Amino acid sequence: MNEQSIVSPGLTQPLLSHPRPTVRPLRANDESSWRELFRQYREFYQLTESEDVVSRAWAWLTDPTHECSALVAEIDGELVGFAHHRPISSPYTGTTGVFLDDLFTAPSARGRGVGRALIQDLRHLAASQGRGFVQWVTADDNHQAQALYDTLATRTRWVTYETSATTA
Secondary structure (H helix, E strand, O other): OOEEEEOOOOOOOOOEEEEOOEEEEOOHHHHHHHHHHHHHHHHHOOOOOOHHHHHHHHHHHHOOOOOOEEEEEEEOOEEEEEEEEEEEEEOOOOEEEEEEEEEEEOHHHOOOOHHHHHHHHHHHHHHHOOOOEEEEOOOOOOHHHHHHHHHHOOOOOOOOOOOOOOOO
């Protein structure tokens, strides 16, 4: 069994033991658990409730021809997190990578290595596909996530902008 243990100095037995998350690709039978986690993710970012968006995202993630994919994390058989990702190209560096669109850990599993495990597996996935990097953005006020990200990656100097599409 994969476990994280906290051991006090001088003791040989763990005081507290938590199973480590297992990371794997999203599967069709994950639908109900994934939907619940995705709703929680959208609520965390204060997005309007929309089953249309949830269903559209599920359809993308389970369509092998769509660019978006997902990894999920389990602890004791329970889905506790996800990482939605897709390929990205960087013309100015002539490299390709993986863009992490959404990363979420269930509140009950936070602090148990779920986010770290998902990002580490994305790094391995990128390397196995011959890609050179994993890139993501996060909300400027998501300090808990940034504390983790600062241990795993380099904060860039780039500022993100977004505008809506228009036909005119």
